[in-house]
Amino acid sequence: MININEVIETNAMIEKENLDVRTITLGISLLDCISDDLNTLCDNIYKKITTVARDLVKTGKEIEREYAIPIVNKRISVTPIALVGASACKTIEDYVLIAKTLDRAAKEVGVNFLGGFSALPAKGMTKSEELLIRAIPQALKETEHICSSVNLGSTKTGINMDAVALMGKIIKECAYLTRENDSIGCAKLVVFCNAPDDNPFMAGAFHGVTETDNVVNVGVSGPGVIKYALEEVKDSDFETLCEKIKKTAFKITRLGQLVAQEASRRLNIPFGIVDLSLAPTPAVGDSIAEILESMGLERVGAPGTTAALALLNDSVKKGGIMASSYVGGLSGAFIPVSEDQGMINAVKAGSLSLEKLEAMTCVCSVGLDMIAIPGDTSESTISGIIADEMAIGMINQKTTAVRVIPVYGKGVGEEAVFGGLLGFAPIMKVNSFSCENFIKRGGRIPAPVHSFKN
Template sequence: MINITEVGETNQMIEREKLDVRTITMGISLLDCVGANVDDTCEKVYGKIVDKAHDLVSTGDAISRDYGVPIVNKRITVTPIALVGASVCHSSDDFVRIAHALDTAAKKVGVDLIGGYTALVSKSMTAADEMLIRSLPRALSETDIVCSSVNVGSTKTGIDMDAVALLGTVIKDIAYETRGHDSDGCTKFVAFCNAPDDNPFMAGGFHGVTEGDVVVNVGVSGPGVVSRALDDTEGRNFEYLCETIKRTAFKITRVGQLVAQEASRRLGIPFGIIDLSLAPTAAAGDSVGEVLEKMGLDRVGAPGTTAALAMLNDQVKKGGIMASSYVGGLSGAFIPVSEDKAMIEAAGRGYLTIEKLEAMTCVCSVGLDMIAIPGDTSSGTISGMIADEAAIGMVNQKTTAVRVIPVYGKKVGEQANFGGLMGYAPIIAVNRTSCDAFVTRGGRIPAPIHSFKN
């Protein structure tokens, strides 16, 4: 239980340091929603989501009022739709109909986002997987709050390069279909390697097949709290710096644990995990980049940035894991460029490049996230970026991801605006040297030698 001293500290973190619970996410299995045909399946999908999640938003709001803890988003994740629709969908159009059912159900219960329009193709694609992937431009342009992911690789299986090559073209098509809004459809899609089954954050959240029927997961956020704590560490050694981050991460995670347990009790649904990621926003004082700069960097992106991020990520996990018995999801430090004020500024001034961001993904929580690139970037280049990130994840046995936005009609130096938590971002340069002959070879990159552990 949280004691009275922790209550006082928590109030200060909320009032002055932008602490919030970023999301309460309900995971719902749709494996029992497969019907006789697409219409029947859509009806069952809609019915189960509305039945299970009808109290999610009101419960989240009540907990926020009762405890004074801001809960920014309420979200839903579902079973990967490529699995749900495999036996009844015979075209990409059929999958788009399920996307509309998800969108309609999520709006009915009032959540902010729904994730799980997903395919898991780390070894190869089934016909259903490929149909879902090809449906993405329509599905994400015709719906409002549906989020999608494709897991293209894993440490155990290697990387499905056929899927990687296809996704380069699909992402370009999503950008074109949503060109009237700075290609914001791409903000709702992410390509993964080693995707976790219990991630409450979007766009990559889905309800894995290893999960129960319904579960409550919570994602906490607190870069502003960590940043304020580091004000007292100037000139101190690394031991003091690490201890400060660990203690702060513990307190942040305790808040998430309280909210998760209370949501589980009120909803009558099992508690799943706490994702203790530091998830920034574009607001001043709520930035992972600012945390890195307070460690001693003049600007995020300077030499030493990767080392600072590695230490931050590790200390957040060490502190947070003691505050909850069930830590999962992604858990660490996010570096989404468009959602982080310090990173937006660094990218705009040229301090933070694609190459430096890729190096940072080796040690952060996810990967190349919310990066706006020129609209005329080739599909082959985007596939190459996905392959590079997947390789980092595969070899290092960690989750990596790519969420890039080729903003249709915009060039380096211009700005894209995505709104809300998605923020805004300068268009940054990419290496245009062709990799087409590599990414289109066909087949898969085999798993690394250290995958053979039994």
């Protein structure tokens, strides 16, 4: 039972500490839309999305109003389009047409983003997957709401280095085509190792083939709530610190569970998972960096940062997992640069480098996220950054990702401005030594020995 004290406490979290439900994401399977005729396929996709998701935004607003819980985004994820379009798409332009169809459907139902313009070449790349990947830059240029992801490796299969090399080129092309807006197209493109099937967060959301026809997933947030809670145990030992985080994460996740179940009931669509990630925003006080600094770090990036993040991530999961019947997605703490004012401040102060961020990704939920780098960074260097992060995910049996933005025409010390939840980012220095000969070897980095568990 929820008592009046919990209600009052939750209201305070919402009003003063930036607590929100970051997203309700409706997953929609498009497998029954498949046709070998492109026009028929596009018609099927549009009808399916606009039918299944017609009440999503309205339902989200009703829950917001009735429960006084902010729900920041209403989103859709669909079956990876490289699978859906394989029979009908013979050219890059065919896939761009599907992207435009998805965008039109997203506008019709009123969602913020639609994810799933995706491919899964973790072990090998089909012709369809290659066509979709090569279509990504044009698709993101010509659409407003579409997000794209590519899964390049897994613990079970290793890393597809041919796809890694190709993605270096694709990211550079995407940056160029959206250069007039600080290469913002790259902010809607993410590459994964061990991509989950049930992730509600963009840009990486897609509706996995292991999922049911339609499903409601919810992503909660609350860095500000955790930071506020830690102020109460400022001088305590680590055991007390962990207990405080766990108890607070439990309360945050209960809110997400409530919203997820209510959305599921009203939409008459099964509840999938709650992703209990701490997702920061540019708002003051809504920062992962500030949480870490409240533990005793002078600035994020100082020695001890990775240990502090590991403590935070583990405690959030331990606390949240007891508050929901199904926890999934990415779950833990995100460490994007552009979306976190504390991270931005640390980069500007010189305490946080790309190399330190990579070290931190060994213990956090995702990876190198929303990082602006010089526009003249080479394709092979971007591929090398991706390969390093994929290796961390593969060896550690965890999801990792890369969302880097080579900002066309800008260099270290300048800023890229994306607006809204995406915020702005100082452009970070990248190691100037070449990895070109390593990347051009091609082929596949084999899966680690601990992957063989059958």
